[in-house]
Amino acid sequence: MSKHAADADARPELDQVLTDRAQGPAERAVLGFEPMGTMIRLVAFVLFFVLVGGSLFYWLNL
Structure with a gap:
């Protein structure tokens, strides 16, 4: 398995974690x-x- 294939598999989960961490309570209250x-x-x-x-x-x- 190449390095790029492993990165592609892990990318969506990483993006979700970063998105969750980037949103504070006020942002979640406004955006849902x-x-x-x-x-x-x-x-x-x-x-x-x-x-x-x-x-x-x-x-x-x-």
């Missing part, structure tokens, strides 16, 4: 634990930001 929930929350936040920001610019004539 499930990938689909995270995506929905991010899309909802972006839509909210665009709607609120666009409305403010419209009403303030900026």
